[in-house]
Amino acid sequence: xxxxxxxxxxxxxxxxxxxxxLCRALAERGTKVWxxxxxxxxxxxxxxxxxxxxxxxxxxxxxxxxxxxASPPQLVLxxxxxxxxADGTGPERSYRQLDGAAxxxxxxxxTIGPALVAKHMLPLLPRDERAVFGALSARxxxxxxxxxxxxxxxxxxxxxxxxxxRNFAIELxxxxxxxxxxxxxxxxVDTGLSEPFQANLPPGQLTTPAEAARHLLDVVYGLTxxxxxxxxxxxxxxxxx
Numbered sequence: 645x646x647x648x649x650x651x652x653x654x655x656x657x658x659x660x661x662x663x664x665x666l667c668r669a670l671a672e673r674g675t676k677v678w679x680x681x682x683x684x685x686x687x688x689x690x691x692x693x694x695x696x697x698x699x700x701x702x703x704x705x706x707x708x709x710x711x712x713x714a715s716p717p718q719l720v721l722x723x724x725x726x727x728x729x730a731d732g733t734g735p736e737r738s739y740r741q742l743d744g745a746a747x748x749x750x751x752x753x754x755t756i757g758p759a760l761v762a763k764h765m766l767p768l769l770p771r772d773e774r775a776v777f778g779a780l781s782a783r784x785x786x787x788x789x790x791x792x793x794x795x796x797x798x799x800x801x802x803x804x805x806x807x808x809x810r811n812f813a814i815e816l817x818x819x820x821x822x823x824x825x826x827x828x829x830x831x832x833v834d835t836g837l838s839e840p841f842q843a844n845l846p847p848g849q850l851t852t853p854a855e856a857a858r859h860l861l862d863v864v865y866g867l868t869x870x871x872x873x874x875x876x877x878x879x880x881x882x883x884x885x
Contacts, residue, residue, distance in 0.1 A: 659683035661835030663723035665853035754801035781827035813873030
């Protein structure tokens with residue numbers, strides 16, 4: 645069942661490829677969009693209001709949430725994440741490549757950052773109407789679906805994010821009976837995150853940010869409270885934990 649578009653939404657990580665595309669897609673559907681990003685390049689078009697924030701600065705997250713209190717979002721999508729770190733460190737192919745500092749940075753970006761966003765954004769969601777909090781995760785964060793190994797820090801940080809999504813869903817259900825908290829796998833999207841790993845992709849597997857945004861919103865608009873705490877791919881299929 646597809647629901648009506650949300651009146652208000654917050655996109656966290658709005659300057660990235662998927663985040664920017666989601667802002668545009670939502671605005672085209674008539675949704676007022678809070679676009680949270682550290683970069684000033686976020687679109688300043690009708691229906692999209694930029695809001696400064698830094699994933700690594702909890703105070704900035706709290707200030708962004710405070711700025712939205714008068715017109716709180718019914719939909720919050722966290723579109724942050726990193727596969728290759730800023731210093732060029734890529735995902736490990738072997739446990740011999742593990743580095744504590746790199747692992748900590750992967751968890752800071754992929755797990756701790758979204759968790760702190762949830763800490764300050766979940767209280768904004770309306771209690772008496774449908775609401776969704778979604779965080780971009782990855783299929784490789786599934787423990788039972790892991791057949792290849794490797795990519796240790798990325799896989800572990802996304803698995804931890806999926807666990808937090810489940811925890812938040814259980815807690816939020818006590819006060820927000822119409823809300824859904826989910827992890828979302830956008831597929832392989834033509835963004836900076838996937839660029840170093842696109843060479844060997846089979847034809848048709850790589851999608852544009854605009855296509856990914858459309859697919860993700862189709863999934864979001866079909867969610868019900870019974871889906872809360874689960875992970876879904878861009879086709880709306882549940883990903884095993």
